[in-house]
Amino acid sequence: MEAKTKDLWVFIETRDDGTARNGGIELLNPGRGLADKQGGKLVAVVIGNNVEKAVEDAAQHDADEILVLDGTEYSPYTTDAYTNAMYYLIEKYAPTTLMIAATSNGRDLGPRLACRLKTGLTADCTSVDLDEETGDIAWTRPAFGGNLMATILCSDTRPQIGTVRPGVFKKTAVITPHAEIMKEDFHVAPDQIRTELIKIIKNAAEEIVDLEGAEIIVSGGRGVKGAEGFEPVKALAEVLGGTVGASRAAVDSGWISHAHQVGQTGKTVAPRLYIACGISGAIQHRAGMSGSDCIVAINKDRGAPIFEVAHYGIVGDLFDVLPILTEEIRKYTDRS
Amino acid sequence: MNILVCIKQVPDTTEIRIDPETNTLIREGVPAIVNTFDVFALEAAARIKDKNPDTNIVVVSMGPPNAVNALKECLAIAADKAYLISGRKFGGSDTLATSYILKNAVQKIEELEGYKFDVVFCGKQAIDGDTAQVGPELAEHLDYPQVTCALECEVNNGRLEVLKEGEDVNLLIGIKFPCVITFTKPGFDPRYASIKRKMAANRAEIPVLGDDAFPDIDTAMIGLKGSPTRVKKTFVPQRMKGGLIVDGETVKDSSLKLVQILSDKKVI
Numbered sequence: 380m381e382a383k384t385k386d387l388w389v390f391i392e393t394r395d396d397g398t399a400r401n402g403g404i405e406l407l408n409p410g411r412g413l414a415d416k417q418g419g420k421l422v423a424v425v426i427g428n429n430v431e432k433a434v435e436d437a438a439q440h441d442a443d444e445i446l447v448l449d450g451t452e453y454s455p456y457t458t459d460a461y462t463n464a465m466y467y468l469i470e471k472y473a474p475t476t477l478m479i480a481a482t483s484n485g486r487d488l489g490p491r492l493a494c495r496l497k498t499g500l501t502a503d504c505t506s507v508d509l510d511e512e513t514g515d516i517a518w519t520r521p522a523f524g525g526n527l528m529a530t531i532l533c534s535d536t537r538p539q540i541g542t543v544r545p546g547v548f549k550k551t552a553v554i555t556p557h558a559e560i561m562k563e564d565f566h567v568a569p570d571q572i573r574t575e576l577i578k579i580i581k582n583a584a585e586e587i588v589d590l591e592g593a594e595i596i597v598s599g600g601r602g603v604k605g606a607e608g609f610e611p612v613k614a615l616a617e618v619l620g621g622t623v624g625a626s627r628a629a630v631d632s633g634w635i636s637h638a639h640q641v642g643q644t645g646k647t648v649a650p651r652l653y654i655a656c657g658i659s660g661a662i663q664h665r666a667g668m669s670g671s672d673c674i675v676a677i678n679k680d681r682g683a684p685i686f687e688v689a690h691y692g693i694v695g696d697l698f699d700v701l702p703i704l705t706e707e708i709r710k711y712t713d714r715s
Numbered sequence: 716m717n718i719l720v721c722i723k724q725v726p727d728t729t730e731i732r733i734d735p736e737t738n739t740l741i742r743e744g745v746p747a748i749v750n751t752f753d754v755f756a757l758e759a760a761a762r763i764k765d766k767n768p769d770t771n772i773v774v775v776s777m778g779p780p781n782a783v784n785a786l787k788e789c790l791a792i793a794a795d796k797a798y799l800i801s802g803r804k805f806g807g808s809d810t811l812a813t814s815y816i817l818k819n820a821v822q823k824i825e826e827l828e829g830y831k832f833d834v835v836f837c838g839k840q841a842i843d844g845d846t847a848q849v850g851p852e853l854a855e856h857l858d859y860p861q862v863t864c865a866l867e868c869e870v871n872n873g874r875l876e877v878l879k880e881g882e883d884v885n886l887l888i889g890i891k892f893p894c895v896i897t898f899t900k901p902g903f904d905p906r907y908a909s910i911k912r913k914m915a916a917n918r919a920e921i922p923v924l925g926d927d928a929f930p931d932i933d934t935a936m937i938g939l940k941g942s943p944t945r946v947k948k949t950f951v952p953q954r955m956k957g958g959l960i961v962d963g964e965t966v967k968d969s970s971l972k973l974v975q976i977l978s979d980k981k982v983i
Binding site: 400455458459462482483484486487489490491493494495497498499500501502503510517520521522523524525526527528529530531532533534535536573574575576577578579580581588589591592595619636637643644651652661662663672673674675681686687688689690691692693694695699700703704706707708711712715 | 726728729731733740751809810811814842843844845846847848849850851852854855856860861862863864876878880881882883884885886887888889890891894899900902942943944945946947948949950951952957958959960961962966967969970971973974976977978980982983
């Protein structure tokens, strides 16, 4: 497809309550600069059911234009409804670039849509820029379990599409909206949706572990030595108001459920503070947490690779360190 | 039930090291394995066969000739038959071109076997590329519905019921046949190969479908020419030198220092 405009689109994923997920709103930040460099508008595409709140959110984060598709068939997310809807909008307006947050649904939609459009997609990017030589977007992403970074261009087909890892970019400050809001009338017939949501299941322990949205994560690894060993990890997480994470070694040993796993076969996280306790820091784990703003490692082995990515480290046995650290943080938070 | 499982032979990324002199990947001596997520897809197929013994499980891989080793491992674990897709013209394919070739392979294998596949299973992603694109792109080429990130599935009421790992909850999704499902890591361990199956797999002849097996394929859609994306450069991520080791006389001193730093940096 030929691009008809130089516009950059950001797909804004919505929740069932009509609010926007953070991933899409975050992308309006790098989207702003890239749209200006491309010489086009920054367009937010909001799809869902009763999405007024998401539209307002996108407007407050600097979108120039907001395309809105509102309908009951867009909640909950289905591959078929969203692919048909996005395909319709892209055929109609032909933007040059599309960015999608690499959430569970974003990574379901991206490749399906790219294939229908017969265009290139770069998945799970950790950096996006304009390639000066070609004017294309330079999408940079990790491969080989984070051992190698690759910068990828899509030069001959449009739109160029990338999914971008949530948490890599921060939201811009809230501004007074200037967006033009365009309501689109496109609906997907029930028989075109070939999947049915039978039920929502909270995981076994009835716990919802929102690692990707967590501001603070305290994770335990092989060094916790058993399910009981997670108690001091949980205590520290609790005093910080954080979420408990785990390395693959701890999950595979059956000490904690997979819902807590951070790393290549678990969740990719980028909290404000990540505290790794008794985690050696295999590349697969680091790939899932190295984007955190502040990383603290507690490990008795000074040579553990986790110290390479940590901003601050304490060399010591977590069972000695954590109770005291938890107590000191409790005193600190009580004071402030 | 007829199940096709798509697999990829990949380097074991846990064994990859960086050459500190040249700052490049050391690939020599790195063992080749069946992609971890594809093993979960094969396990899902095997579990369907456990309940429905008249199920056919076929595995297919696109790759170099030595990918027969990965296919043999799948035969040893649970597959009944294997095909290798290996052709010069397929080299340099990105995910869009690869999924187009795989679509043609699905149809070719259906023609050779004389039946249609009810489901196509894939791993969520390959651990070398980590794109998670080939499954959904194959589904689109076939015009089949899809569920990605499945944990497990079951045949029920003439359709497949799939437990999908969602963003913060799991979803039970019903999907009609034929369909494409991609699998992530389930809550159980996949089965191992028995000695008996291993010996049979070693003797198995694996048919190779080369360029000439696909006379009608659109050559503009395969290989480098059919790949809209290209890699401009690769580089080894900068290794951080490591941060500050907070070191006090006692654990309490270290803890106090750390709390002070985190509070100065406004992290807590």
